[in-house]
Amino acid sequence: MSLVHLLLRHATLHPERPAILYGTEHWVSYGQWTARSAGLAQRMQAAGLVPGDRVLIFMRNQPRYLEILWAAWWAGLVVVPVNAKLHPREVEWIAADAQARWAFVTHDVAVAPLAGLERQIDVESDACDELLAPVSDALAVPVVERDPNDLAWLFYTSGTTGRPKGVMLTHRNLMTMGLTYFIDVDPVAAVDAIVYAAPMSHGAGLYAIPHVMAGARHVIPASGGVEPVELFELGWQVGPLSTFAAPTIVKRLVDHAEHHGIDTSRSAQAFKTIVYGGAPMYAADIRRALQVMGPRFVQIYGQGETPMVATALSRAQLSDTTHPRWLERIASVGVAQTPVQLRVADAEGQPLPTGEVGEVLVKGDSVMAGYWNNPSATAAAVRDGWLFTGDTGCLDADGFLTLKDRSKDLIISGGSNIYPREVEEVLLTLPGVNEVAVVGTPDPEWGESVVAFVVLQPGASVTVDALDQHCLARMARFKRPKRYELVSELPKNNYGKVLKTALRERLRDAPTLPAA
Structure with a gap:
């Protein structure tokens, strides 16, 4: 038909x-x-x-x-x-x-x-x-x-x-x-x-x-x-x-x-x-x-x-x-x-x-x-x-799916998995923060370290120290960003998706962002 x-x-x-x-x-x-x-x-x-x-x-x-x-x-x-x-x-x-x-x-x-x-x-x-x-x-x-x-x-x-x-x-x-x-x-x-x-x-x-x-x-x-x-x-x-x-x-x-x-x-x-x-x-x-x-x-x-x-x-x-x-x-x-049907599976497709x-x-x-x-x-x-x-992602007992990230966006630091969305959710609860994108960057000691790109609301004044203290108060220390970058906007495609590939390229081209 x-x-x-x-x-x-x-x-x-x-x-x-x-x-x-x-x-x-x-x-x-x-x-x-x-x-x-x-x-x-x-x-x-x-x-x-x-x-x-x-x-x-x-x-x-x-x-x-x-x-x-x-x-x-x-x-x-x-x-x-x-x-x-x-x-x-x-x-x-x-x-x-x-x-x-x-x-x-x-x-x-x-x-x-x-x-x-x-x-x-x-x-x-x-x-x-x-x-x-x-x-x-x-x-x-x-x-x-x-x-x-x-x-x-x-x-x-x-x-x-x-x-x-x-x-x-x-x-x-x-x-x-x-x-x-x-x-x-x-x-x-x-x-x-x-x-x-x-x-x-x-x-x-x-x-x-x-x-x-x-x-x-x-x-x-x-x-x-x-x-x-x-x-x-x-x-x-x-x-x-x-x-x-x-x-x-x-x-x-x-x-x-x-x-x-x-x-x-x-x-x-x-x-x-x-x-x-x-x-x-x-x-x-x-x-x-x-x-x-x-x-x-x-x-x-x-x-x-x-x-x-x-x-x-x-x-x-x-x-x-x-x-x-x-x-x-x-x-x-x-x-x-x-x-x-929906399944959360391992690499072989097993639930x-x-x-x-x-x-x-x-x-x-x-x-x-x-x-x-x-x-x-x-x-x-x-x-x-x-x-x-x-x-x-993961499923709860009632069948609700919570997405973590694209598999390619997963950050592995010191052998621990860090899901960028979890960090982004925490940072967005700080007054004055408008948008956040978290990515990993190569780190010679830890394998990868966490970097947060943060867009503030118009007129807001939020310091890097305030961002860091907010994270430390709400998540495990190993998950918090090691560096923060305050930016005027995040790169996005035509449908509003943040282009994390572009952010990783920015880190690769300018790896000396200020440390937290």
Whole structure:
């Protein structure tokens, strides 16, 4: 079954229902969306694209993203979504590796023709208008049927440690993710609206699937950005909204609400649900978010290799302050989502006892089909159906998973394991500290020593000695940082993840930071 049938269902039942909004303005109804996607599908097939061909989407968030996405699936094609902030050379490498034939772009991100493609279409051009011209009877346009195990979405990993790998996601993978949203994340109704405040090339775009399932509205901010003032205003005018956001964006929303005196009732009028994930959310930050904006948060944990589906920490669990282990639970990433099995394992994949730290493994219908043209990487990542995530964590007796770190971020000092997140959580409880990233650096005596990069809140005055004393009072001495670096900002990728590789490189290039 193709994902196109999700769209056809609502085009048949509710063709006049509003489907896509650009800011507060109506863009298309479900019937119009279907007619435009059907027209593009027909024209791509007429131009010689055949089922299984790859089509690259290199765009900022824009309403036509959704129209092109469903048109590609209608024609039996595979979508290759690309981060709009990548350098054109990086995009050309992805296009070549995926052997993409066409690319749909916005001219502000693709300022020149990309090499190696048969055709590049500016989605704001007259040529694209012609390609997307609606057909008179969309329901009569044949859908290229696909097997559930056929490829639908070829997603390239961030590639911070080398060339990115193409994650092969099937129609079954994406259908599983969409259905799971209703069970483990948030029920969706036709009156709901999702706002794309994060790049549609990643998890935010995939959440279009459950919202199409429900016949809900899809809102693209007119600015294409993630400014809190715009998101709150959109919510008050067309919401309340649901959205997926990295913890950095959640923090900006909370800062805005607090600074402007937006109480929990006004926050509820703007936002129904804020799903967060993609990077660590520290316990201190989610406690503050709940206090300022109220119980509208859900945490998910997943990877590109098991998109948005591994664990979830529900709204109810986050809000249950009376539970005796509430503080432990809000520092976790929740419990296994319905369609997957979860395991914390040793290097051979054997399960470890409750409370022991090991690698997080996931098994189920959300797990990728493998890496594109990379059988060795696939064999290393998926063994006996289990995805080896590369993340470390531990399970408690109730099945709540607490992540420690990526396995490559583990610090071993003097033979003892130190998990950076544990140190970061402690430092973030010191008033005046805004952000923290902890990494290891080579040490001739200890093997590695702990270094903390600290960003202070505006106007705050916190000394290195105060940071050190705070740590010594709250954790074992061997875990506390040996050095602290006060910095104005942390290096991050386009999705808000701190680039610890860049911090380690900074230490390597300038190893004489002031000692604590």
